[in-house]
Amino acid sequence: MTKKRHYLRETIPAGTPNASKEADKAVRRLQNQVDERRQPRTSATVNQLLDRYFLEADLEFSTLDTYRGYAEKHIRPLLGSQKVGSLDAGVMDSLYVELRRCRDHCKRNRGLVDHRTAREHECDGRCLPHECRPLSSSTIRQIHFVLYGALRRAIRWKWVTTNPIAGAEPPAAPKSNPRPPTPEHAARIINEAFKDPDWGALIWLTMVTGQRRGELCAIRWAHNDLDNGVLHLEKAIGQRGKKKWEKDTKAHQDRRITLDPDTVELLRDHKARCATRAAALHAKLKDDAFVFSLAPDGSTHLVPDSVTQRYGNLARRLEIKTTIHKLRHYSATELIAAGVNIRTVAGRLGHGGGGTTTLRAYTAWVSEADQRAAGSLAARMPSRPGASPAVAFTDLDPSSPYERIAVSLRSQILDGEFQVGLPIPSVKQLAAEHGCSVSTVQRAVKLLNDWGLVELNSGRRTLVKHISAAVAPTVTSTAQIAPATAGQSAGQPQPLDLELQLLGKSIAKFRAEADPGSTTDLRQLLVGAIRRRGGDIADIGDYELTVRLAGNVDLMTTFVATK
Structure with a gap:
């Protein structure tokens, strides 16, 4: 670039034994590098390489900002003054060892303190003795990829002829271990969220579609075809600190998701509420208004970090250890458990690669599939000696x-x-x-x-099959709670068909063994059914339990509990 000659140098320290011979060897090594075109063509440092790389890299803003943060905190302090031509796999492996030792790169001096803030302050109990903490494997891998990408550019710019860290070994990729909410936790979350109908609509849509928080914040009413039950996702809201902007989705996909009738009805009700609020303030809800907004006319979107914080507060109130991103895991798990093929699940989640990412990152359904496999194997096994037929x-x-x-x-x-x-x-x-x-x-x-x-x-x-007497449900025609059925003593549990109703509407049916004449048994069954459906026991007076003998259509009794 400067048209000046570039010299390769290697110094043999004074006083080295056989210094003249060592100098001759160094000359031959440098000549071989030139002859084989392996010599670095620049004396630029890693700092200069990173400056130019970040200037020219075509990366999304939040990704670029993250990479700059890694460079300022970990790469520049340790390698910044190193010449690009002197980097090799050994230098990189040493870097990874240091990152795994201490994320603050301490000098191992005693008496170091981890202060609660970098500003001037008076130390108190929150300023603790320094404790070395390693960087996570995923962070070290990202630092490796930052340097790898920068050095690939250096090859294009003819600063170096080979990528010097290609042979380095970063930590192995951590295994994915998604932990979606259980169905019981999901029901509790939904019931708590719907205390605010607008917030409940957002959480419901997150569970049903499995979309990222930024994508849901960017949905506009114009993107919803409620008549055909289709949601159009083409944008997302990005956030980095106080900076917020509208961008393409993470995979730059423009996709459409089919909605079920319940979700369509929920969105219709949500839109009606938004329109009513806007009209009350003499505003109008436009077609391009955001679906989820704090503005009466829907002109502004929700802030993604605020959505995360509110969901975190909800989970803490319910004493459930989860995050809003795990609702994405929940959606994938439930779809797979319901028999939906992996390519369809990947399409709804916005994953590329025909489902490869989905299988690698969202594997919570493996245990469910394993249970199915175990059940299939057990069905083909011979009967155990002495086992009940x-x-x-x-x-x-x-x-x-x-x-x-x-x-x-x-x-x-x-x-x-x-x-x-x-x-x-x-x-x-x-x-x-x-x-x-x-x-x-x-x-x-x-x-x-x-x-x-x-x-x-x-x-x-x-x-x-013929149902044996030991297995067949007792069929007795009775319309009241009998003290005992044929062949049974009073108070003995019987197989019952039970139906849970909320304000007269059936919401669940199940079978259990209980004494139909015992109010204690029936109350326990009612409370358990309400909890399985995610209901609030404080509203037990709104529920009722219809009781029938197993296999019999005649009603024995309807149990209603007092609060």
Whole structure:
């Protein structure tokens, strides 16, 4: 660039034994570098390399700001004065060792203090003795990639001929371990959030679509086709400190997501509330208004960091250890558990690579799939000696599609619609009837087999089994709580079909064993059902529990608890 000659230098210290011979060897080494075009063509330092790299790098603002922060805190203090041509894998490995030792790069001097602030202050109990803490593996890997990218540019600029850190070994990528909320926690979060309907709508949409917080903050009403149930995602809100801006989505994708009828209805109600508030203040809700906004006319978007803070406060109130990003994990997990193929899940989440990122980063469903595999293997195992030949009915709160299908088929079998010894419809027929995948129906049939209602035969139709007296539900026609049924003593638990209703509307059905004449038993069942549905026990007076003997359509009683 300057047209000046560039010299390669190597110094042999004075007093070195055989200094003349060592100098001759150094000359030959430098000549070989020139002949093989391996010599650095610049004496620029790492600081100069980073300055030019950040000036020319085409990176998104928040990414570039993060990289600059890594450079200022970790790269420049340790390598800034080093010449680019002198970097090699050994230097980089030494850097990683230092980063794993102490993130503050202390000098190992005793008496160091970790002050609570860098400003002038009077030390108190919050200023503690220094304790070396390593950088995380993911941060060290990002520092490696910053230097790797800068040195790739150096090769293009002909500063060096090879990337000197290509042979360095950064820490291995940490294994993904997403921890989505459990269904019970999700129900509690939703119920708490809907104390503010607008906030509840945002949390609901986050759970249903699995979108990032910035993408949800950027949704405008013009992006919603509520008539066709489609949400259009094309922008996101970026934030770095106090700076906020509208940008493309993380993967620069323009995607559309289908919404279920409940979510469409929720958005319609939310829009009606927004329009009513705007009209009350003599404003108008425009088509390009933000869906989630604190402004009456929807002219401004929510701040992503504020959304995170509010959700964190909600989780702390409920004593649930989670973050808003884990709702994204929750959505992916529930979709996979419901039998949705991985490419569809990846498309909804905005992942590229045909689902590779989804499988690598969102693996919370592996345990669920493992349970299915274990169940499939157990079904093919021979019976254990002395094991009970029958499988008792289990308590069930049918929330998954395959469970609802199994409950429906169970009712048809118990009602005699499918005769003993005859086959039930094929899985393809049942899948078409219920509008689901074949794998979902197969899981439902497997559940019927576990209950002892059907017989699975490889290569043949699934047959309805004869239900033994030990397994069959007691069928007794009665409209009141009887002190005892035939063959049972008073107070003995009986299999019951129970239905939970909220203000007269059925919200759950399940089976359990209890004494139908015991108010204590029925109250425990009612409280447990309310909690499983995420309800508030303080509202127990709004719920009622209808009680029937298992397999009998006649109502025994309706239990209502006092507060």
